């Protein structure tokens with residue numbers, strides 16, 4: 001079909017939908033036809049991991065709920081399709097739509113809260129489902145395309161993500177072990193090479209003045225550019241599904257990129273994770289993906305805390321931050337802890353790492369309010385850094401199942 005024919009098809013379909021009151025199914029069907037090109041482009045993103053701040057979903061500009069309400073603003077999103085796909089794809093999409101319709105009718109009889117929260121958050125959901133994405137990529141699909149995957153009852157966080165039994169036995173730190181770990185750093189001969197320096201005693205803050213090699217710093221910066229730096233967001237409200245909303249604010253004006261699975265599997269990057277485990281004693285699996293940061297002149301992250309509550313999550317709270325400085329900053333860009341002493345500032349230096357706890361030594365499930373901190377504005381030049389956030393329990397396994405928020 002050429003562009004002209006495609007356009008004619010769409011106009012006819014729209015007119016038909018409006019004037020002949022096509023059934024919900026027909027309207028959806030037209031939408032899925034229109035989506036095919038957009039889907040193929042966005043699909044790559046859908047395999048991305050979900051986490052508090054690593055949510056990287058396909059574009060959600062277009063919203064279609066399967067009860068038939070169509071966000072007309074989404075019709076032209078992505079441009080008009082050039083290629084409406086092959087016959088098999090259409091037949092399978094139609095089959096999925098039949099199943100979705102039945103599922104949503106059943107849902108309407110179930111509890112109201114579930115029904116309201118069960119939505120296809122991307123207009124390509126049905127098409128992805130017809131390609132088998134519900135089983136290939138369940139962590140995204142079963143939540144964000146729940147009607148298409150007929151998984152509405154599974155979206156409730158407590159249902160999807162039960163806390164494993166005996167979780168406490170796997171804690172990275174039992175009460176008082178965090179302090180033991182920090183103090184032990186200065187007693188270990190094998191850690192002298194990282195040049196540990198006590199920045200503060202209580203709460204404990206340590207810098208490792210020679211932690212990363214130049215090769216490791218460069219690899220992280222390069223991965224940042226490779227993945228693409230995007231405007232940073234803060235962690236917002238927790239949704240019904242247990243996912244966290246992303247908030248763009250003036251509080252945090254940097255940009256960042258996530259060092260996800262492909263980046264993490266790179267041997268140079270893997271070595272960085274091994275070093276972090278070596279000094280902290282926290283296994284690799286307990287770490288979020290590294291978040292690579294880029295601050296231009298004037299950019300900053302105002303006073304905040306890295307702690308994320310973890311009572312209802314298999315990964316538990318964030319317990320430690322290891323901040324990696326990847327370059328020397330011309331001016332500004334220090335990390336300050338305004339509530340400690342008269343205020344403590346650490347100056348970025350290429351290869352240096354800074355480690356501090358987000359939780360209390362005596363109870364590593366509770367926030368240590370003293371470690372509020374801020375990234376001061378860069379005054380001259382650019383600042384590159386990376387965050388490693390370590391959790392009390394295994395993060396990678398629940399993250400793979402879309403259970404870390």
Ligand SMILES: O=C(O)CCC(=O)C(=O)O
Pocket residue numbers: 293301306323333334335373374375376385387
């Ligand atoms: O860039 C810095 O100095 C600190 C960054 C930070 O605190 C964060 O990203 O949570």
Ligand SMILES: [Fe+2]
Pocket residue numbers: 304305306373
């Ligand atoms: Fe922070």
